[in-house]
Amino acid sequence: MGDDRLETALRWVLLLGLTALCLGPFLFLLSTSLEGGDVFALKKLSDLLPNEPSLKAYPEVFEKLPELRNFFYSTAIICIFGVAMELAFATLAAYPLARMEFRGKGPIMGALLATMMLPAQANIIVNFVTIRQLHLYDTLTAVLIPSAVTVFGVFLMRQAFLVVPKDLEDAARMDGASEWFIFWRVMVPLTRPALGTLALFSFVSHWNSFMWPLVILEDKTKYPLSVGLSHMAQAFDSNFRLVAAGSVLSMLPILIMFLAMQKQFIRGITAGAVK
Numbered sequence: 001m002g003d004d005r006l007e008t009a010l011r012w013v014l015l016l017g018l019t020a021l022c023l024g025p026f027l028f029l030l031s032t033s034l035e036g037g038d039v040f041a042l043k044k045l046s047d048l049l050p051n052e053p054s055l056k057a058y059p060e061v062f063e064k065l066p067e068l069r070n071f072f073y074s075t076a077i078i079c080i081f082g083v084a085m086e087l088a089f090a091t092l093a094a095y096p097l098a099r100m101e102f103r104g105k106g107p108i109m110g111a112l113l114a115t116m117m118l119p120a121q122a123n124i125i126v127n128f129v130t131i132r133q134l135h136l137y138d139t140l141t142a143v144l145i146p147s148a149v150t151v152f153g154v155f156l157m158r159q160a161f162l163v164v165p166k167d168l169e170d171a172a173r174m175d176g177a178s179e180w181f182i183f184w185r186v187m188v189p190l191t192r193p194a195l196g197t198l199a200l201f202s203f204v205s206h207w208n209s210f211m212w213p214l215v216i217l218e219d220k221t222k223y224p225l226s227v228g229l230s231h232m233a234q235a236f237d238s239n240f241r242l243v244a245a246g247s248v249l250s251m252l253p254i255l256i257m258f259l260a261m262q263k264q265f266i267r268g269i270t271a272g273a274v275k
Helices: 002-034 057-064 067-099 105-117 120-133 140-147 151-162 166-174 179-190 192-207 211-216 225-235 240-269
Strands: none
Touching (some): 002 057, 002 240, 057 067, 057 240, 067 105, 067 140, 067 151, 067 179, 067 192, 105 151, 120 211, 140 211, 151 192, 166 179, 179 192, 225 240
């Protein structure tokens, strides 16, 4: 009994340590953004909490950096359309790879998975030249096109389709259902947890995209938040409260989305683990 209690206590200590390690940076930023006194008055552990809590840094960051509204708007456009295209294209590509039989299906899937070994930076030059040829340079469309669908999304949805019982598909065919009806009315509703997981991954990826928007966008008012925050850090290098407030604002949408979709995320990420 004593060994069990010791093991449980050690697990709790480990979990609390990992929680503090993961939440530490965010809580420090939150505390700094709410600090109304001296940010550098760290003489004791309690000084990590705001001594004079105040929310004035949040409206102030919008006043001193009007472009921040444009950063949020650009990021929202990129995320909304990026997630929609990812879900549509990944689902349409994964369905035949999972449920249909045709020549070359295995090599096609193998070739797709092989591209995941290439770093994202390896595609920047090719994508940049293509975007210039399409006359889409310095547009939000140029930011969206290269990430319209990912191999990871295709693979995730393929695994979700594979675990759907074939009896449901056969029953629908016996009732005279078309291939599109089976896909849209049978398969897609049964893979909603995987769709939610893919939507969350895609949202986070688009929200945090930095390198490609920085390369393809010239107009600073079109920058997404990830690039805009870097610009903000340079503009407010002596005012850490404003930098912290902007960083906290950029984290909140991802946090809210994860909390709202955490059940679907857990179900989707474990789909296919047990048959």
